[in-house]
Amino acid sequence: MPSNEEIFEKVQETLIDALGVDDDEVTSEATLQGDLGAESIDFLDIVFRLEKTFDIKIPRGELFPENLTSADSSLVEDGKVTAEGIEELRKQLPYANVDKLADDPQVENISNLFTVDMLVKFVASKLG
Amino acid sequence: MRWFWIDRFIEFEKGSHAKAIKNITMAEEHLHDHFPGFAVMPASLMLEGMAQTGGILLGETSNFEEVVILAKVPKMTFHSWACPGDTLVYTAKLTDVREEGGMVECQAHVGDRLVADGEIVFAHLDQSDPDYKNVDQKDFVFSMNLLGILDVGQAGDGSPANN
Structure with missing residues (x-):
């Protein structure tokens, strides 16, 4: 199983491709929406890329639940x-x-739950 | 005017890939101003052609039960141009299909020359959403004679086409 650091690097590449951001913006604490400018449709793109990069399956709503509130x-x-x-x-x-x-x-702080670190932990759990 | 930016499919492998062509003619009014004295197919319309090729490829996997919309173009590079008299060949390869949508890799060629390549993400509209209840893409696909442009060498299920 890859280390968290390796997972982070790949997640970073994924977000650079999906969101057109620079690598120095993709820090562990960065929020996907607030800091990296992701919109709802980008979540679908991110899911596609994570599945491909890590060869994992992410069922609908598991990483980005819909209609949270x-x-x-x-x-x-x-x-x-x-x-x-x-x-x-x-x-x-x-x-x-x-x-x-x-x-x-x-309520508006809910979007801050979606961070790069959260993605890394999610992927690690899928690979573990 | 109908918003068709492909003329015909020339290959269609269900759930895998599709190729469609677009013949560019000087009769297309938008070319008169794009640009005066130098008519080239607008990049945005080539993108639309690739999206229609890929979107129909994706829609067909659900027998057009899902309403497919272009959601995002994560990557698209235009390397060259296409002029009246050229035949653009759009290739779309499905790289992902899931409940929420799909993704294709696509290219545009004129002969061997690469004109554009990139990726397109499609989403399936949530049809339970009252805002979208009047969208009927199946009806659009069939009533607009889109099946005519699907009349290709190989049918969707891989059997020989009847043309």
Whole structure:
């Protein structure tokens, strides 16, 4: 199994190809949307490339769950993710740093869960 | 005017690859201004031709049940140009097909000369979304006689075509 560093390098290449960003922008902490400018359609492109690069299968919604907050209103209240919502996110995104969101649970911070580090951990779990 | 930027498929291997041609003629009005005195096929329309080649290749894998839309062009390089009298050959190879969409690698050639190459990502529209409920691509494919341009040497299932 490749080391986390090797996985990071390949994830970095993947994001350079998919998002047209420079390698020095793709740091471990960089958020896909906020820092690297990814849009929703880029997620599909990223999934394609990760599958090909690492020869893994990523079922729909496993890496980038759809409609995280829209359907069930009990997960969001007054623009904030509820305690129930935080638990749900921990379940759906086990490789994301949900603790950070729990400290400042604004809905718009959900997108910050998707970081380069999260992708690396996700891929490592698939390869492990 | 119909938004067809391919004239005919010349190869169609279900779920694998397809080739389509586009004959460029001086009768195409957009060439009169692109550019005055130097008519060249706009790169954007070559991209559309490659997207139609790849999009139909992808749509066919679901028997056109999925609504396929061009989502993203991660990479596209134009190396050369194509003029009236040229036949552009668009090649699309499916590199990925999944529930949410698909991806193709594509090229445009005039003879042996590479005109463009790149990648195109397609998404399947979420048909449960009320905003898209009136989109019927199957109807589009069939009513617009797209099957006519699918009349190629090899049918979608690999059997000989009936032309």
